[in-house]
Amino acid sequence: MAELTYLQAISDGLRTEMRRDKRVFLIGEDVGVYGGAFKVSAGFQEEFGPWRVIDAPLAETAIVGGATGAAMMGLRPVAEMQFADFISCAWDHLVTIAAKQRWRAGTPVPIVVRLPSGGGFSGGPFHSQNPESSFAHIPGLKCVCPATPEDAKGLLISAIEDPNPVLYFEHKHLYRRIKAEVPEERYTTPLGKARTHREGSDISVITWGAMVYTAEEAAQQLDADGVSVEVIDLRTVMPWDKPAVLESARKTSKVLVLHEDTRTGGFGAEIAATIAEEAFEDLDAPVKRIAAPDTPVPFSPALEKAFIPQVEDVVAGLRELAEY
């Protein structure tokens, strides 16, 4: 086992698959000579050459549309959006073509779109979003949101192996901040299986991505109150591990759903509704949601802090639930 940052684990997963499977290639803006805006593919072009690590023009539609065509012809493209926000330029190809191809024509589209997402460093409204719920809503797309280095590698390999279009949301605020042991060999982490980040018995927090760590810190503070908080890391938002969520909800009888995406229509709403439908009788309190407010992501550090759910917000929410 080597200790890797979240970013290094993504690189490791990608490199592993590119070495193993010649069909896999990377395409994106500045991914080649520059090594990617965040250096995920640093050194890749030297190893794999310019036709497997392709520096594309600033043209997201052509990147995703081209990847789709290449995938239909049997390749396994990994397309990097420099920032997840830029995916809106490729919406049509992803949502109209790639997502529906298997259903309407029988041909799978094994593409992975890597999406550096999330805020926390004043990227402002066009460089900080978490648009996973928009895509989770589209039948035919899968959405992956790793929180740990180990999952970052294993989920990326699973995403590349998967015959469907997979959106891989890599949280920018975790890139260098989070470091942990990652197996050196190749392994896969299944899509659709949640992970218990922290066991507890009084309240469940259902979350994913960078919010796993916010939940963890809040849970530690609740320990002092004598309240035991369980943290479930969904790992993948589509498919999502409904049985694991319901099991945890039934165990603790109180649930807080936490995400960095905005509140209305966020994926937390789907989770809350499902718990209300299927575990209502097991609940001792209404399901609580903590999410970003329904605004764009602000630039100013003071404003951004107010926007992204903070540890103290989660602590307050957990205390409310504990007292209910």
Place this chain on the structure above:
Amino acid sequence: MARVEARASLAKADLQDVLREMLLIRRFEEKVEERFRAGELPGFLHVAIGQEACAVGVCRALEDGDVIASTHRAHGHTLAKGTHPNELMAELYGKQEGCSHGYGGSMHLYDIERGNLGANAVIGGGLPQITGAALAFQLRGEPRVAVAFFGDGATNIGTFHEALNLAQLWKVPAVFVLEDNKWAESTPESQHSPIRDLSERAKAFGMKTMKADGQDVEAVYKTARKALDHARGGDGPVFVHLDTVRFSGHYIGDPQVYRDKDEARELRETRDPVELLRAKIELSDSDFSELDTEVTEIVEAALEFAKNGTDPAPEDALKNVYA
């Protein structure tokens, strides 16, 4: 994959077969219009009556293994690429026996086995995939070409520019076939483009361009052949500009209030690709009539096949979302 002998032009016997194929597409689409107006066909449909020479001329020039991406006006391309009229008609009727098993309909016709990556109801939607498919051929060193069909209206959309730019940058084996019928739905070219020669747009990317009269199937074939050879030979993509005519409205039932009726009639009289070829090969009335009877029977059989097709089961709607 089998590679057919490269032929620069069509022999006389081939031309009669080409006429037969164009006539089949014509009669097929006329039947589709008739059944739509009779209220039998669901959805909305776009016919390419008048543009048959583009589909047939280009598809005849292809080799096994070459792929195409079509448009919302896809019946001709689909038939010319080898899909059986039965399967096509069944699709228009939403039947399980259809080429897209009832999931697609007229605007989403597919036949991956025959190299048809699909009709695309989003204007310009097929172009980036063709660049990507051609990239795959190039990366694997396969002697295959990917061909995109699109209309003049599509040259204004971003995908057109992004796809051509990348194709030329990478020198991939792609051919971009502009079927220039001078109409973007109801908007004439003079109102949707500031330039009159749309090939200029491809030239701006440094792409090789070729032109042909889209009503002369022989000219289309020869030009397509040259373009395909160029692309297949590793010399980069080609933009083929076909000057064509849409005799019908944008969709079936379009009252065409935007179009001068005399001009449309005159175009039909002077630029019908079927009539032009028939005159060129000097086919007698009786031979033509025999040909017509033959293709009409095929269309009638396709109609029968489609009407007797199976409606997909409601639960089929839930299938195939994920591979």
